Amino acid sequence: MEYSQTFSHLHAIPFIPVKKKLLLMGIMLLLWVYMLYSCVGYCATVPSVIDSYRVRETESAGRRTESARADLVSKLIPKTQSWVDLESDYDEPSVRTPSRDLLDNEVDSDRAGDWDEMKDEQRGPEASAMSSFSNGSGSKKLPQAIIIGVKKGGTRALLEFLRVHPDIRAVGAEPHFFDRHYDKGLDWYSRFKRLSLGSAQPFGFDAEQWSLLDGHVNCRELMPRTLEGQITMEKTPSYFVTREAPARIYAMSRDTKLIVVVRDPVTRAVSDYTQTLSKKPDIPTFESLTFRNRSVGLIDTSWSAVQIGIYAKHLDNWLRFFPLRQMLFVSGERLISDPAGELARVQDFLGLKRIVTDKHFYFNQTKGFPCLKKAEGSSKPHCLGKTKGRTHPGIQPQVLQRLRQFYRPFNMKFYQMTGHNFGWN
């Protein structure tokens, strides 16, 4: 009986119709080409002993420098006005304390939204003017400039616009190195990144099979190759609110240029909430999350959507390591109303020729935002994906008004610290 079952099983194979066999072979061939393409040269996941030693040394030296500098800085920097003084109902949350998030990954930027741009990035290296350089020539460098924040400020738009510049090479995905992956070391940061394959499961794989492939197949370089004079960049908006990030970036290079896209903190909070709502429609209302005690108007500063907008407080943390001249604050509002103007400031700050100008933009009526006439590596117009520029839910005006009142002293402080009035009040 057993024998006949096995026998019939063995004989089942030759009876698969020829067409099906060819299809199967075709799929396998495609899969192999895909695996080869993804892995060639990039999947040496074990860095050399020398490399890891060097990285460990750099890190520990960095930590020594960091703590020494942090000590010195805390002695030298005059004590800033206490944050508690600014708003009586502000129960100061420690930056150490994780803020209250509605989703585990709420501090994430909009990954789904960024995916559209990341797909475009894959288009980039082959098709762009930089293509000849990315096929082996040039060298991988750690970023000299980073867009460190803020979440929902307009960071994706800025990076996409900057990537049009021939002297900028930017990684499309958010590496989250200085907040989540720091223990993997600088070598990982500069060389490797496992990209999530997303939810699509081609070739009829089920979720488990697909997740097994993830990481084995889709290794690819994180930092792009750059030529002399080109600037490597990345953006991870959560760095701005990560307590450890300034010291870590300082340890990598004290010369790193830092860019922060800021936006009216009230609109930013609503945008942040809108993003969460799109993923979890069952969350409480914005109004109920805003208050710790609504009857006395006490704002819940432990809610990350509120906390992120206290820019002056986060900036204070960065100024312990970086001088203000090394930071550029981009207005999220002006990035929409005058993208070329903001891009001019950014290019100047990065020491680049002003190549991205108003000629590169057009206002897309349907999208309601400026878009690129030609994206990097493409001749087609390009707007950001559908998760950028979402319609916000209506919020009770008195709640928005209370939030404005809450943020006012922090905004004033922020204007004073940056020497720039963003006009949010």
Ligand SMILES: Nc1ncnc2c1ncn2[C@@H]1O[C@H](COP(=O)(O)OS(=O)(=O)O)[C@@H](OP(=O)(O)O)[C@H]1O
């Ligand atoms: N040109 C253009 N096109 C589309 N959207 C634009 C653009 N410029 C700025 N913005 C604003 O960017 C907001 C999203 O910010 P981020 O890219 O920083 O979000 S994220 O933190 O990476 O998820 C996004 O916020 P929402 O409008 O709330 O969706 C936009 O207002």
